[in-house]
Amino acid sequence: MSDTFQLDGQPVSFESGQTVMQAALAAGHYIPHLCYHPEFKPHGSCKLCTVKVNGRTAASCTMPAEAGLEVESDIEELNALRRTLVQMLFAEGNHFCPSCEKSGNCVLQALGYDLEVHSAGFRHQFPDRPLDASHPDILLDFNRCILCELCVNASAEVDGKHVFALAERGNSKHLIVNAESGLLKDTNIALTDKAMSVCPVGVIIKKGVGFSIPIGERRYDQRPISEQALDDAPRPPSGAKHE
Amino acid sequence: MNAPVKPKLRIATTSLAGCFGCHMSILDIDERLFPLLELVEFDRSPLTDIKHCGPCDIGLVEGGICNAENVHVLREFRKNCKVLIAIGACAINGGLPAQRNHLDLSSCLTEVYLTEPGLVHGHIPNDPELPLPLDKVHPLHEVVKIDYFIPGCPPSADAIWKFLTDLIAGKTPELGHGLIKYD
Numbered sequence: 001m002s003d004t005f006q007l008d009g010q011p012v013s014f015e016s017g018q019t020v021m022q023a024a025l026a027a028g029h030y031i032p033h034l035c036y037h038p039e040f041k042p043h044g045s046c047k048l049c050t051v052k053v054n055g056r057t058a059a060s061c062t063m064p065a066e067a068g069l070e071v072e073s074d075i076e077e078l079n080a081l082r083r084t085l086v087q088m089l090f091a092e093g094n095h096f097c098p099s100c101e102k103s104g105n106c107v108l109q110a111l112g113y114d115l116e117v118h119s120a121g122f123r124h125q126f127p128d129r130p131l132d133a134s135h136p137d138i139l140l141d142f143n144r145c146i147l148c149e150l151c152v153n154a155s156a157e158v159d160g161k162h163v164f165a166l167a168e169r170g171n172s173k174h175l176i177v178n179a180e181s182g183l184l185k186d187t188n189i190a191l192t193d194k195a196m197s198v199c200p201v202g203v204i205i206k207k208g209v210g211f212s213i214p215i216g217e218r219r220y221d222q223r224p225i226s227e228q229a230l231d232d233a234p235r236p237p238s239g240a241k242h243e
Numbered sequence: 244m245n246a247p248v249k250p251k252l253r254i255a256t257t258s259l260a261g262c263f264g265c266h267m268s269i270l271d272i273d274e275r276l277f278p279l280l281e282l283v284e285f286d287r288s289p290l291t292d293i294k295h296c297g298p299c300d301i302g303l304v305e306g307g308i309c310n311a312e313n314v315h316v317l318r319e320f321r322k323n324c325k326v327l328i329a330i331g332a333c334a335i336n337g338g339l340p341a342q343r344n345h346l347d348l349s350s351c352l353t354e355v356y357l358t359e360p361g362l363v364h365g366h367i368p369n370d371p372e373l374p375l376p377l378d379k380v381h382p383l384h385e386v387v388k389i390d391y392f393i394p395g396c397p398p399s400a401d402a403i404w405k406f407l408t409d410l411i412a413g414k415t416p417e418l419g420h421g422l423i424k425y426d
Contacts, residue, residue, distance in 0.1 A: 090336070098425075099339075116417065120382075126379065
């Protein structure tokens with residue numbers, strides 16, 4: 001009895017301690033995801049990676065892999081759910097792609113493309129979220145924040161700085177900066193920090209380099225995210241048998 | 244005996260709170276306009292200058308809703324068009340005009356017409372011919388039922404062509420990688 005589970009009818013082998021998401025990506029199977037990042041402890045909040053495990057829904061990024069599980073992912077029922085989640089994120093923030101420097105390299109946008117989301121559908125909330133342009137090298141555009149907490153974790157765990165945090169609950173939950181003034185200029189964030197590179201959307205922006213890649217050559221202009229996400233996943237060395 | 248002539252589909256188009264960029268992109272289908280015109284004819288549209296929409300098969304609406312006249316035109320389109328399509332970012336999510344939504348309307352008007360440096364004897368326009376601006380800019384689907392959305396700022400000519408030809412052929416329109424764009 002080898003350690004495998006079934007993903008959409010295909011056997012996926014896994015190592016002890018791996019989640020369904022980790023095992024699937026390592027074996028070359030894409031499960032749509034947004035707040036999951038291979039270098040950080042899964043947060044399980046965006047629910048884009050929801051799969052059906054033995055008929056019950058679960059976030060694949062937090063679900064431990066177990067031998068014999070029957071996992072369904074690429075089915076219309078779940079893709080419709082994912083589409084709705086992406087639509088809700090677009091309606092909740094101010095995602096004005098035509099003016100965003102992250103456009104073309106944005107994970108939320110790329111997921112919308114891949115799931116054929118043509119409209120947010122819901123009533124847009126148009127929240128009032130002022131920018132923080134206080135730092136000489138870094139702009140924070142909170143309009144685009146999806147509360148994935150990746151910058152919070154990167155700053156705390158990798159940079160050891162705790163520059164970011166999420167405050168309040170529910171609809172008023174928002175990203176804050178750890179300074180008495182509340183401004184980024186009064187933190188010790190640096191351009192080389194991990195927190196600068198993990199934002200899946202366009203909140204944490206390096207000043208002075210916007211729109212440097214021409215349209216057509218940006219990351220998700222080239223290939224859809226479903227083909228590229230596997231490139232980011234930790235994989236066994238090429239040639240290694242993994243199934 | 245001649246085969247019966249298949250009646251052409253009637254299409255109406257308009258730009259509400261938009262910049263006509265989506266209409267430019269429609270024109271950008273270039274020589275494909277000729278085969279398109281074998282299949283369709285245009286009702287109300289900036290291309291025909293017909294002022295009011297009659298019964299149509301397809302309505303294409305660019306731009307969001309920023310004033311009272313936009314609401315009337317959109318309702319006229321919904322009433323007359325069997326299939327109503329929101330085309331472009333502004334129609335779908337408010338786009339650039341909706342960037343004023345977190346600002347107070349009267350302070351916007353005051354700044355633009357009264358306090359902006361360089362203005363001499365400025366006043367807020369109040370001609371009765373001018374439609375009154377709405378407090379907020381709305382995407383079309385918040386005002387009437389929209390059947391389809393073609394995202395993009397503007398959508399590319401290829402995206403518009405793919406969408407319309409799918410629809411005219413009776414298929415569910417799909418864009419797919421490279422044609423679906425929000426920017």
